[in-house]
Amino acid sequence: MASSSWSPSPSPTAMKEGDNYPNWTELLPELTSSILHRLGAIEIVETARRVCRSWRRVCKDPSMWRKIDMRNLGDHGDMYYEELCRHAVDLSQGGLVEINLCHFATDSLLSYIADSSSNLRSLKVAQCYEITSDGLIEAVAKLPLLEELEVSYCSLSEESLKVIGNSCPNLKTLKKNCVGYKRPRDECDDVALAIAETMPGLRHLQLFGDRLTDVGLNAILDGCPNLEHLDLRQCFNVDLVGDLEKRCLERVKVVRRPNDSVHDYPFDATVNDVSSSDDPYGLSDVDIMSEDEFYYDDLSEDASDNSDFDPYEYYY
Amino acid sequence: MSESDLDIMEPQTMKSYIYLQTADGSVQQVEQEVAMFCPMICQEVIHNGAGSSKNHAISLPQRVNTAMFSLILDYCRFHQVPGRSNKERKIYDEKFMRMETKRLCELTSAADSLQLKPLVDLTSRALARIIEGKSPEEIRDIFHLPDDLTEEEKLEPLKNTMDDPRIRLLNRLYAKKRKELKERERLKNVEVEEHVDERSVDDLLSFINGRDPKVVKMSKGKKKYKKKKNQKIISSNDKESHDLHFKQQGVEDTGCRMRDLSSLEDEIFTPKDGCEDDEIDPAMKEMLDREVEDFARRLNSNWVQSLGQERRPVHFSINGNGTTRRHIGNDISFFACIIVMLS
Numbered sequence: 001m002a003s004s005s006w007s008p009s010p011s012p013t014a015m016k017e018g019d020n021y022p023n024w025t026e027l028l029p030e031l032t033s034s035i036l037h038r039l040g041a042i043e044i045v046e047t048a049r050r051v052c053r054s055w056r057r058v059c060k061d062p063s064m065w066r067k068i069d070m071r072n073l074g075d076h077g078d079m080y081y082e083e084l085c086r087h088a089v090d091l092s093q094g095g096l097v098e099i100n101l102c103h104f105a106t107d108s109l110l111s112y113i114a115d116s117s118s119n120l121r122s123l124k125v126a127q128c129y130e131i132t133s134d135g136l137i138e139a140v141a142k143l144p145l146l147e148e149l150e151v152s153y154c155s156l157s158e159e160s161l162k163v164i165g166n167s168c169p170n171l172k173t174l175k176k177n178c179v180g181y182k183r184p185r186d187e188c189d190d191v192a193l194a195i196a197e198t199m200p201g202l203r204h205l206q207l208f209g210d211r212l213t214d215v216g217l218n219a220i221l222d223g224c225p226n227l228e229h230l231d232l233r234q235c236f237n238v239d240l241v242g243d244l245e246k247r248c249l250e251r252v253k254v255v256r257r258p259n260d261s262v263h264d265y266p267f268d269a270t271v272n273d274v275s276s277s278d279d280p281y282g283l284s285d286v287d288i289m290s291e292d293e294f295y296y297d298d299l300s301e302d303a304s305d306n307s308d309f310d311p312y313e314y315y316y
Numbered sequence: 317m318s319e320s321d322l323d324i325m326e327p328q329t330m331k332s333y334i335y336l337q338t339a340d341g342s343v344q345q346v347e348q349e350v351a352m353f354c355p356m357i358c359q360e361v362i363h364n365g366a367g368s369s370k371n372h373a374i375s376l377p378q379r380v381n382t383a384m385f386s387l388i389l390d391y392c393r394f395h396q397v398p399g400r401s402n403k404e405r406k407i408y409d410e411k412f413m414r415m416e417t418k419r420l421c422e423l424t425s426a427a428d429s430l431q432l433k434p435l436v437d438l439t440s441r442a443l444a445r446i447i448e449g450k451s452p453e454e455i456r457d458i459f460h461l462p463d464d465l466t467e468e469e470k471l472e473p474l475k476n477t478m479d480d481p482r483i484r485l486l487n488r489l490y491a492k493k494r495k496e497l498k499e500r501e502r503l504k505n506v507e508v509e510e511h512v513d514e515r516s517v518d519d520l521l522s523f524i525n526g527r528d529p530k531v532v533k534m535s536k537g538k539k540k541y542k543k544k545k546n547q548k549i550i551s552s553n554d555k556e557s558h559d560l561h562f563k564q565q566g567v568e569d570t571g572c573r574m575r576d577l578s579s580l581e582d583e584i585f586t587p588k589d590g591c592e593d594d595e596i597d598p599a600m601k602e603m604l605d606r607e608v609e610d611f612a613r614r615l616n617s618n619w620v621q622s623l624g625q626e627r628r629p630v631h632f633s634i635n636g637n638g639t640t641r642r643h644i645g646n647d648i649s650f651f652a653c654i655i656v657m658l659s
Contacts (some may be wrong), residue, residue, distance in 0.1 A: 024459045024460070024461055031424060031428055031440070033567075034440055035440045035443050035444050035447075036444070036447070038441060038444035039444055039447060039448060040438065041446065043447075043449075046450055047447075047450070047451065047455070048447070048452075048455075050452040050465065050469070050470050050472075051452040051455050051456055051461055051465075052456060052461040052462050052463065052464055052465060053462070053464045053465055054461075056459070056465060056469070085375075144441055199569070
């Protein structure tokens with residue numbers, strides 16, 4: 001039962017300790033902040049700030065919202081999470097430095113974030129199927145300090161990559177992962193070339209499942225002299241042998257090779273093994289949306305026409 | 317061995333010890349390499365030359381009592397050994413973290429005062445894991461935190477960034493209802509006049525749909541997440557995880573739940589300070605109160621009658637940005653959802 005005022009817990013330990021409980025209040029506010037931050041934005045908003053007054057205060061502080069981690073989505077609709085995200089961004093009061101979004105993110109949300117958080121250093125939009133290339137470009141144009149960008153499993157044109165590269169001179173990390181293909185015929189160096197051309201400052205590049213070939217790889221090695229970490233897992237068109245291999249290993253400290261283990265890869269690493277030839281491009285780079293549950297309502301999309309439906313007919 | 321001997325000991329011939337005094341006054345001698353694992357102790361030794369003898373023992377911060385200190389020393393003793401593999405360390409850490417919640421809190425605090433960041437991270441992570449997935453009430457129980465938020469604050473939704481007038485209206489009505497119920501609680505012993513509203517359902521519906529110009533011109537209210545609110549209401553009382561969603565068409569399924577809600581009502585709206593409401597014309601207030609109350613009564617009684625066997629969870633979401641994927645299909649059903657919660 002919900003109690004309206006604080007009453008001591010009936011548990012035996014509390015009885016023994018007396019007023020030495022509650023221990024949490026002994027912790028400095030800064031510790032509470034760092035502990036609660038680990039819960040992720042959603043749980044902070046939904047749960048943590050509703051526990052008690054001191055936690056509520058901590059949860060409202062802008063310092064809690066410098067890094068927003070929108071993980072552990074529950075079963076609310078996308079609108080709910082978008083709203084929650086906006087709220088979190090508001091709470092940061094312009095101090096947002098890092099944010100990662102999920103499938104609920106839209107172009108308008110991105111725009112909202114970009115408008116209020118020009119200091120953003122890290123943006124992750126993995127598996128955001130509703131974000132368009134244009135939306136992304138527009139947002140990134142307002143984020144000149146961006147150092148880290150992840151656009152995995154999103155539909156992003158290669159041209160947009162170039163625009164992004166040009167908008168963000170400080171870009172040090174790029175992750176553009178997609179579903180790996182096991183069909184050597186299906187080659188494409190566009191992504192690699194775009195990166196090589198416009199992102200000279202890259203230190204960390206992850207192109208899981210990309211369709212680049214040796215040509216693309218060479219271009220990257222040329223165009224990104226500061227590369228320290230290169231992840232080419234499931235890039236089956238790259239033949240990392242001989243001179244290319246040597247060059248790669250010389251210039252880059254850590255190289256994940258096409259056939260390396262995927263045990264530490266955060267996404268689903270199932271390889272697309274489409275062998276039929278009448279499907280030249282296989283599936284799109286966007287991952288199969290099997291996990292998404294779209295709450296399509298039974299009512300028609302047209303809001304105004306519900307004349308035949310009267311929910312109160314039961315009550316007459 | 318006399319103290320002066322210890323003072324001039326050499327590292328090669330003898331193990332070096334650091335002298336540390338815990339909050340309760342007892343002095344302990346600890347192997348140098350173990351103690352120096354704590355940055356705070358390290359600093360004291362190097363910068364202030366302290367800890368070399370019993371008389372010059374380093375006073376540990378108040379939060380480090382003997383029990384905590386012993387734990388911390390165990391941790392340092394293990395980790396300061398350079399040869400261990402990451403896996404070894406990880407296994408040790410996992411085992412080390414298995415302790416009562418209260419100790420975990422104390423340990424976090426103690427480790428923090430000694431600036432032992434790896435241990436602070438470890439304990440913080442463990443505490444976060446304990447908090448994860450629990451309800452506010454469960455968390456309060458575990459950590460013995462005071463239940464000092466108002467009911468309003470507990471149910472507070474996210475900030476309203478939507479401008480839908482219908483939502484504002486409904487929020488307004490809900491707020492009025494809440495306030496009225498709080499008032500009632502306060503005047504528990506006084507007879508409350510029952511307002512009999514003679515108006516038909518149609519009139520009420522037209523009022524709701526905003527054809528009454530007075531009603532539409534409301535000040536901004538807060539957007540509320542009905543689903544979440546309902547979850548909170550129910551879980552706080554029944555301690556079950558009812559999945560109270562509202563489908564735009566199928567509110568009849570939730571008839572059974574309404575009974576729960578109406579019994580919860582009094583529980584929730586206990587008199588508390590800090591209920592701030594925007595100023596509203598008192599006549600309007602009264603009208604609204606009557607509307608809402610009567611409608612709620614009607615719906616509640618009717619719903620209970622029309623109980624269905626099936627109780628599937630129904631989904632309800634609010635469209636704020638004009639996207640057509642999900643939206644309020646029907647003013648009436650939308651309001652009905654709100655009323656359901658009020659009753």
